[in-house]
Amino acid sequence: METASIRSDDVLEADGAIRLRKVVLSGRLDMLGVEEIALKLTSLTAIKPLPVILDLREVSFLASIGIRSIISSARALDQKGGRMVILLGENALVKATLESTGIDDIIPMVSDPEQAERDALA
Amino acid sequence: MRPPGRAPGPTGKLELCLNEVLANLLEQGGAAESDHPVELTLELVDSGDRGLARLTIRDAGPAFDPLSVSRGPLPRTLGEAEPGGLGLLLVMQFMDERSYAREGERNVLKLGIHWPKGP
Numbered sequence: 001m002e003t004a005s006i007r008s009d010d011v012l013e014a015d016g017a018i019r020l021r022k023v024v025l026s027g028r029l030d031m032l033g034v035e036e037i038a039l040k041l042t043s044l045t046a047i048k049p050l051p052v053i054l055d056l057r058e059v060s061f062l063a064s065i066g067i068r069s070i071i072s073s074a075r076a077l078d079q080k081g082g083r084m085v086i087l088l089g090e091n092a093l094v095k096a097t098l099e100s101t102g103i104d105d106i107i108p109m110v111s112d113p114e115q116a117e118r119d120a121l122a
Numbered sequence: 123m124r125p126p127g128r129a130p131g132p133t134g135k136l137e138l139c140l141n142e143v144l145a146n147l148l149e150q151g152g153a154a155e156s157d158h159p160v161e162l163t164l165e166l167v168d169s170g171d172r173g174l175a176r177l178t179i180r181d182a183g184p185a186f187d188p189l190s191v192s193r194g195p196l197p198r199t200l201g202e203a204e205p206g207g208l209g210l211l212l213v214m215q216f217m218d219e220r221s222y223a224r225e226g227e228r229n230v231l232k233l234g235i236h237w238p239k240g241p
Contacts, residue, residue, distance in 0.1 A: 030141055031148075061134075063141050064208035075200045093130035097138065100215035101208050102196030 004033030004059075006040050020120060021050045026058030029066030038069050045084065046076030051120035053113075057089035062097050074107050085109075087116040132237040135216040136175055139233055142209030143179055146188065158182030169236075176219065176234040186229060187222040188213070 004027035011020040023044050027033055045052050054070065056062070074084040086109045088095050098104050110116045140162075147160060160181045167174040188210055197203040213220065219234030 031145055061138065061141075063138065063145065064212060065145065067208050071200070071203045075203065078200050093134040093138070096130045096135075096216075097212065101211050103203070106197055106200050106203055 003027050004029055004037050006037040006044070008044050018048070018050055020053065020117065021045070022053045022055060024055040024058065026060075028061040029059055029069070030061060030063040031065055033061075034063075034065045034069050041069060041073050042076070045073040045082075046080065049081035050077070052077060052082060052084045053087050053116045053120050054084055055087045055116075056094050057087060057091055059091065059094050062094045064101070067098065067101055067103060070107070071103065083120060083122075085116050085120040087111075087113060132175060132235045136177060136233070136235050139213045139216055140177060140179070142212055143188070143231060143233070146209055147179075147181055147183065150183070150186065172236045172238050174219070174234050174236050176232060179231045179233070180225075180228045182228050185224050187224075188231065189220055189222045 004025065006026075007024050009022045009024075010018045011022070013019045021044065023041065025037060025041070029037070045054070054073075059066075070086075077084050084107055086098070086107055088098075088109055088111055090111065095104075095109070098109060103109075108119050110119060144160065158181070160179060163178040163180075165174075165176045165178070167176060191207070191210055193207045193211060213233065216235065217233045218236050219232065221232045223230045
């Protein structure tokens with residue numbers, strides 16, 4: 001059975017400081033999937049005031065428990081002074097799910113990776 | 123700028139809403155659900171130029187109409203975003219037909235979604 005996974009990639013400045021963090025989620029973000037990624041998502045996004053791109057292009061299923069996890073991380077990041085941008089690509093079901101719950105109005109969502117970088121660093 | 127994306131199909135929406143209803147039963151139902159299995163029925167109805175998939179979920183938990191739960195307006199800021207109630211919001215947004223009845227000792231929730239037929 002397909003489960004969820006999480007990986008990250010940091011873009012560094014010349015001095016080694018983190019300029020941008022890319023966090024990629026994939027698979028099914030249902031009750032089981034969120035259990036697998038929630039702790040790491042929090043540790044990657046909610047500890048330092050970084051620009052973060054949350055890449056959901058490989059997410060096949062996003063349940064409300066997954067949305068709650070994303071909101072919690074985005075809120076914690078915001079309180080630290082960081083900023084989250086969601087990268088969706090052409091993921092129509094995930095896009096519709098986020099729009100139906102109004103999340104697109106409080107966390108920026110884009111389809112293009114370069115746009116996501118520009119928005120995260122703005 | 124929001125991503126363009128294709129319209130999501132009815133299958134994905136129905137699966138998502140079923141997941142939300144079952145997750146809610148697990149969270150709210152407690153012991154009653156482990157004693158009495160949840161019964162699912164899927165009907166496919168041909169109604170002329172479109173089809174209808176109707177999912178019926180019967181459970182033996184305490185009487186509860188999830189469709190009667192009211193929710194406030196959508197959040198405008200991250201601080202306003204409430205963690206609860208999102209699953210029901212998805213059901214209300216994605217399903218074309220929704221009904222609830224208490225039949226004997228069971229909750230009966232029906233969810234339906236249309237899809238256009240090809241040429």
